[in-house]
Amino acid sequence: MTYPTDRKYTKEHEWITADGTIGITNHAQESLGDIVFVDLPKVGAEIVAGKPFGTVESVKAVSDLFAPVSGTLTGVNESLATAPEQVNKDAHASWIVKVKVKDPAELNALLSAADYEKFVSEEAGH
């Protein structure tokens, strides 16, 4: 899998673009399996870097979504309510929320595509 270089990544397996669009990585969707439910806050909600802001559920398990950065939600992908499987089909094209980033330095400090790929392969090597 090659990870798009137009965005940053977290060790919690989320991605975020420069304009604050957030999703989960292909590695995360693969690990979760069939995604059947996405539970998200409403537009206007404040999210805090490193803190859970929503959940993704597969048939088997519930997983928290962690905020890659702090900010205010400006968009929530409503289509995931009825078609959460989009995330399985193309995790890097299926955005989950959009956020107005509070501090761009937080975003810049996240992992590059190459670093994330390395992190994933090291994790698999455990």
Added chain:
Amino acid sequence: MSVAEAIPVVSKPVRKTALNAVHRQMGAKMVEFNGWDMPVEYPASIGCGIAAEHIAVRTGVGIFDVSHMGDIRLAGREALAAVQHISMNDASRLAIGQAQYSALLYPQGTFVDDVIVHRLGEDEYLLVINAGTREKDFNWVRDNTRQFDCKVEHLSDDFTQIAIQGPKGVDVLQQLTDADLSAVKFYWVTRGTVCGLKDVLIGRTGYTAEDGFEIYIPSDEETSARVWYEILAAGKKFGAVPCGLGARNTLRLEGKLPLYGHEISDTINVWEAGLDRFCKMDKPDFIGRAALETAKAGGLKKTLVGLEMVDRGIARDGYKVLDEGGREIGYVTSGSPAPFLKKNIALAYVPPAQAAVGTTVKVEIRGRGVKAQVVPTPFYKRPKKP
């Protein structure tokens, strides 16, 4: 659990079935289950995943490695009396070659484990038991049958157990055996040559609420892998897929088949679990009977019901059940999306007053009461053959 935690990391020593390397080779996602390193699902790249595996069993056929299940053999002059003493169903009703669902009970009328009792010969019985309770069960059976002229053997490690489940299971297995499977009724066993192996025990049993078979073959890795791949190859034209524990759980949940540690345990009794029809109070005395008599007279404090989520949300194991006013009244024992029924379902213990079909309750999901309704169970019943 975070997304990161969903990614399995197996670090401590766990037990492995003889097919462990095969599962890994096929790219299965592995998880620890009751101390066993088991496949939870096979990869999307070969058309699998919990939902796809589940649907395959409902509509075609799925193949499971269930070698983690344990086996106890009781044989000897007083084998029947021994089985009768330690189990709640009436084993005297079994013909040779017949099997029954039953349970081992504590004197309190609660569960040591649920089991399938197979009568293999005149004075020979095989109990198939759960993976997580193997040692506990064997010790229990051995210690409580000492007074009988009957040999008790723990055969769990002797078998690789493969389940071939689904309406097409019979067609798949028939290609690989000389035994006439059409003559084997549900919950009966036979013996035959399977994949060239002589005298293999074949049971028309399973844990999927579907028709299907379970075979018991020698547990060496080479034989196990050969038979596994031969079954998958024979099943190809029927769309057979390998299935993991994820689908096994959702299949059994749709069929309301209990899982030890969830619907049944050492603190739940037979009446609460609703397993009355497998408990024969009119047979000779058995461990747990007296307590069950008392419990029956005292009335139920909680009872197992089926729930269907009305509002958006998925009930999960351990979540609280609330009444409409938000007061805690019970808990979810198993909850999941049901891939075939396409509903979010759960089994839960609630007081009898709130157990009537149609009762509205709430399930507490991340601090929020989400509406659910008591529905008839089993959620899924397989269609009768035409």
